[in-house]
Amino acid sequence: MQLEVIGVGGAGCRIADAIRAAEPTDHSFLTDIVAFDTDENDLNRTVIPESNRSRYGPDNIDGGLEGDLERGRTVGRDHADDLLESVDRPTSGAADGILxxxxxxxxxxxGAVPALVSTLQQRSDAPVYVLATLPADREFDAAADASGGGPRASDSIAPDDAPPRPNAAANAVATLERLDGVASAIITFDNEDWLRPGEALAxxxxxxNRELATRIAAIFAGGGGSAGSVAQTVIDASDIRRIAGDQSAVITLxxxxQTVETSGSRFGLGLLSAEPDVDTSEAVSAIETVVRKGIRGKLTLECDPETAERGLLIVGGPPAWxxxxxxxxxxxxxxxxxxGSGILGGDAPRPDGDRVFAAVVLAGVESDRIAELRTVVDRADRADQAD
Ligand SMILES: Nc1nc2c(ncn2[C@@H]2O[C@H](COP(=O)(O)OP(=O)(O)OP(=O)(O)O)[C@@H](O)[C@H]2O)c(=O)[nH]1
Ligand SMILES: [Mg+2]
Incomplete structure (x- = not known):
């Protein structure tokens, strides 16, 4: 399918960059990629062309809105309409989905994304998916340590490190609530689970972002229309729409x-034969392995796959495999x-690829992590009331 990607804020723009870098050379699927941020420095670090970037919001702000979500909402609401006009989106009409x-x-x-998504929904028939990271505990725990008189979190933070974000959990929970009923679906990535123990976000x-972008490309690049080879079962935009739904379902990926042999026959005839000579049992075993990893391995948001209402499987790689x-x-x-009940499956030939992959979409999942973030926020609210 054809996808337009819009990154908002520091993380959103960096993730948009990573998706652009992950686009398969033999299988383009991106229309326009645009980037919006209040923070000029962060925006200038993206590799998205200048004509596709827009800085907005109050002048003279250094470091974005520093976690003030209410301010972010006001600024976002004020600019949501103009932002889309402030950048070049020449091929956006060709997109059959917006991320x-x-x-x-x-x-x-x-702050901005709920208003922006709502504007996009009004202007376009294409579904508007949100790709959202959830904050890691260390972001708000470090801030709590700092205010609690212990070693100041900023002492241990390198100059280019991400700032501690005391409001991160509360902001995340509030924004998720505002996206409910607005986003077609919410694809989630849990930083807590993906950062290594003790590793700083920066x-x-x-x-x-690379891990996330690999998954996005595997799913949205789909199987149809490739130069060399067309899928047997093409997963198209309407299939993805069926699985994602239009009710703001939480999605995990x-x-x-697995890297595979693509140099042709192992007997040295590879240069002469167009199709590599692949042993059936090796191909079957590679697919079994990647499917198992896709379903039972690490998800972008940890959850029990059994809770999913719908699921999609795309198996891709060199056609002979x-x-x-x-x-x-x-x-x-x-x-x-x-x-659940709705399952779709398809294949995605990648003639230039050197790996077999399985990409899995689980939609409508129940997540302990989101419940945990809500509990953190409730506890903090109760502590505030008690003070
Ligand atoms: N996966 C991932 N998460 C990130 C990245 N940068 C930031 N985050 C997460 O995203 C949250 C928001 O950070 P930013 O995107 O920098 O915030 P912003 O939208 O620019 O907002 P302000 O800077 O507060 O104005 C953080 O709390 C982190 O959890 C990134 O590059 N990758
Ligand atoms: Mg920022």
Whole structure:
């Protein structure tokens, strides 16, 4: 399918950059990529062309809106309409989906995205998906330590490190609530789970963004229309729409891949043969492995796959490796892993690829992590009232 990507705030713009870098060379799927931020420095660090970037909001702000979500909402509401006109979006009409990327926890992205998504929904028939990161505990815990008289969090933070964000959990929960009923679906990525123990966000975020972008490309690049090879079962924009729904379902993504031999026949005839000589049992085993990883491995938001209402499986890779029976079996594996009713499966040939992959979409999941963030916020509210 054809996807427009809009990044808002520091995280959103960096994630938009990463998605652009992850676009397969043999399979373009992106229309326009645009970036919006109140923070000029962050915006200038993106590789998105200048004509596709827009700085907005009050002048003379250094470092964004520093976590003040109410301010972010006001600024976002004031600019939501103009922002879309302030950048070049020449091919946006060709998009059959829009993905708005944002880090929940800050003020700029979290403040603006509900208004922006609502504007986009009014202006376009295409679904508007939100791609949202959830904050890691260390962001708000470090801030709490600092205000509690212990070692100041800022003492241990390098100059280019992300600032502590005392409001991150509260902002994330509030923005998620505002997106409910506005976003077509909310694809989530939990920084807490993906950052390594003790790792600062600034050190781990590029790796996290690459992981996330790989999954987004695997799902949205789909299987149809590739130069070399067309999928047997193409997953198109309406399939993704069916699985994602239009009721702001929480979505988590799974992924597994394995590098495979693509140099042609192992007997040295590769240069002469167009199709590499792939052993069926090797192909079946590669697909089984990546499907298992995709369903049972690490998800972008941890949850029990059984809670999912709908699921999608895309198996991709060099065409000679895409064994039909193994892909059909993978679909049945997904079907038995989730409790819901809607399952779709397809393949995505990547003639230039060197790996077999499985990308999994689980939609309508129940997440302990989101419940946990709500509890953190409730506890903080109660403590405030007691003071
Ligand atoms: N995965 C990932 N998460 C990030 C990244 N940068 C920030 N985050 C997360 O996103 C949240 C919001 O941070 P930003 O996107 O920098 O905030 P903002 O929208 O620019 O808002 P303000 O800076 O407060 O005006 C943070 O609390 C982090 O949890 C990133 O590059 N990757
Ligand atoms: Mg910022």
């Amino acid at each position: 708005v990327a944002v880090g929940l926890g800050g003020a700029t992205g979290g 050190d781990g975020r590029d790796r996290c 799974g992924y597994g891949d 895409l064994n039909r029976r193994a892909i059909a079996e993978g679909r049945r594996t997904l079907e038995s892993a989730i409790d």
